[in-house]
Amino acid sequence: MKRTILLIAVAALATSLSAQTVNVHFKNGQTIVFPSGNVEFVDFSEKAPDPTVTAGAAVDLGLSVYWSSCNVGAEAPEEYGDYFAWGETKPKSSYTEKNYSFYDDNTKTYTNIGNDISGTEYDAAKANLGNDWRMPTKDEFQELLTKCTWEWSQINGINGYVVTGPNSNSIFIPAAGYSRYEVGKWVEYWTSSSSQDLARGWCIVKQNDNLHLSGLDKYYGFPIRPVTSNPNAGGDPIDHSNDYLVTDNISAAFTGGSISTINGVIRSGSVLNVKFTNASNEVVTLIGAEIHDSGNSAGNNLLSEEVEVAAGTSKSYSVKLVSNMAKPVICFTYRYNGKKYKAEATYSSLF
Numbered sequence: 001m002k003r004t005i006l007l008i009a010v011a012a013l014a015t016s017l018s019a020q021t022v023n024v025h026f027k028n029g030q031t032i033v034f035p036s037g038n039v040e041f042v043d044f045s046e047k048a049p050d051p052t053v054t055a056g057a058a059v060d061l062g063l064s065v066y067w068s069s070c071n072v073g074a075e076a077p078e079e080y081g082d083y084f085a086w087g088e089t090k091p092k093s094s095y096t097e098k099n100y101s102f103y104d105d106n107t108k109t110y111t112n113i114g115n116d117i118s119g120t121e122y123d124a125a126k127a128n129l130g131n132d133w134r135m136p137t138k139d140e141f142q143e144l145l146t147k148c149t150w151e152w153s154q155i156n157g158i159n160g161y162v163v164t165g166p167n168s169n170s171i172f173i174p175a176a177g178y179s180r181y182e183v184g185k186w187v188e189y190w191t192s193s194s195s196q197d198l199a200r201g202w203c204i205v206k207q208n209d210n211l212h213l214s215g216l217d218k219y220y221g222f223p224i225r226p227v228t229s230n231p232n233a234g235g236d237p238i239d240h241s242n243d244y245l246v247t248d249n250i251s252a253a254f255t256g257g258s259i260s261t262i263n264g265v266i267r268s269g270s271v272l273n274v275k276f277t278n279a280s281n282e283v284v285t286l287i288g289a290e291i292h293d294s295g296n297s298a299g300n301n302l303l304s305e306e307v308e309v310a311a312g313t314s315k316s317y318s319v320k321l322v323s324n325m326a327k328p329v330i331c332f333t334y335r336y337n338g339k340k341y342k343a344e345a346t347y348s349s350l351f
Contacts, residue, residue: 022042057069057070058228059169059170059171060165060167060169060230061144061148061163061164061165061166061167061169061170061171062147062165062166062167062169063140063143063144063147063148063165063166063230064140064143064230065136065140065227065228065229065230066227066228066229066230067136067144067171067225067226067227068133068171068225068226068227068228069171069172071174071176071223071224071225072084072124072125072128072129072223072224072225072226073091073128073223077155077171077172077174078155078156078158078160078172078174079158079174080174080176080177080183080223081176081223081224082124082128082223082224083095083176083178083179083180083221083222083223084124084190084221084222084223084224085100085101085218085219085220085221086117086190086194086201086218086219086220086222087101087102087113087117087122087201087218088100088101088122088124089121089122089123089124089127089128090124090127090305090306091221092221094179095179095219095220095221096219097217097219099219100218100219102218103219109198110198110199110218111198112198114194115193115194116137116192116193116194117135117192117194118134118135118136118137118192119134119135119192123135123192124190124224125224125226125227128285128335129226129335130336132228132229133226133227133228134192134226134227134228135190135191135192135224135226135227136191136192136225136226136227137191137192137193138191138192138193138202138213139193140191140227141189141191141202141204141213142213144163144204145204145211145212145213147165147166148163148164148165148166149163149164150162150163150211151164153172155172155174158174158175158184159174159175159184159185160172160173160174160175160187161173161175161187161206171225173187173189173225174187175187175206176188176189176222176223178220178221178222179220179221179222180221186205186206187204187205187206187211188203188204188205188206188216188220188222188223189203189204189222189223189224189225190202190203190222190223190224191203191204191213194218195215197215199217199218200215200216200217200218201215201216201218202214202215203215203216203222242280242281242282243336243339245280246280246281246282246284246336247280247336247341248280249278249279249280250276250277250278250279250280250284250332250334250341250343251276251277251279251343251345252274252275252276252277252330252331252332252343252344252345253274253275253277253345254272254273254274254275254328254330254345254346254347254348255273255274255275255316256272256273257270257271257272257273257318257319258270258271259271259272264326265324265325265326266321266324266325266326266328266347267321267324268321268322268323268324269320269321270320270321271318271319271320271321272291272318272319272321272328272330272347273316273317273318273319274289274291274316274317274318274319274330274345275314275315275316275317276289276309276314276315276316276317276332276334276343277313277314278309278310278311278312278313278314279312280311280312281311281312282311282336283308283309283310283311284308284309284334284335284336285306285307285308285309285334285335285336286303286306286307286308286309286315286332286333286334287303287306287333287334287335287340288303288331288332288333288334289302289303289317289330289331289332289333290302290330290331291319291321291325291328291329291330291331292328292329292331293323293325293326293327293328293329302317302319309334325347327346327347328346328347329344329345329346329347330344330345330347331343331344332344
């Protein structure tokens, strides 16, 4: 059952017609701030009986931190997501000691980037999902091991553990393996904690039905299950007031190109120039670009890797059509503050 809170709107109007933000105050002292111009209405919904499965949802298991419902790079709880070497913030095609960013093959030595990288520039969760998220520490994973029940199960045919907290809420941790090997069998996830040996980092490991914490080589590619602050533990308020202000200032456009047409249709082989513009004051991450014809997909992602787009800058690309198109549409996908958004533009002969 859903009911709209009219009282909030009435009180807001009575107080000030020029309010700039909507401030949500929780009993534990936490405050979340939103710009009033972006709030259409506020309502209460009944809590779903099952654990939230939305990508990036924060799940309260009754522990010191909230755990994400999904791995970094995943859009559903059973998806494996991306794999990262310890301290690296981008996935790659292979994971070897030689291509590890913090290993010098000439001197055979490892670079010390800290005993705990949670929340630092080397934290893949923070780098990919925004400041609200970070890698779990060894102690936080140990808490997940000792205070929760772990039951081997499946979701949509994918093996993994249903992890149930003291408050009966649950998350699903898929058996993603390591470096894309042993998927469906092994559970290996990075913590943010380094072992005393610079070559090794602490991770949670399930091999041959034995679930424990272990120090393994940092160059291995493991998935990451992020955590966020437990609002019941206090701390500074999380400010989301710029979320929509940022996305409102992202745009896609066609800017010209070498084009051949026949009967109003742009021919295959024509080259269209496109632009992704970030006119906001925050950095966003461009994660996908695809050109299609009125909803019909044509070709793969135009990007070979994710690209950070600084505030007030743009990225331009040239796209060669792989088929005839009557009305090309460019769709850019980008990430900001842990959420994915799209910016689209339809081709026009008038630039």
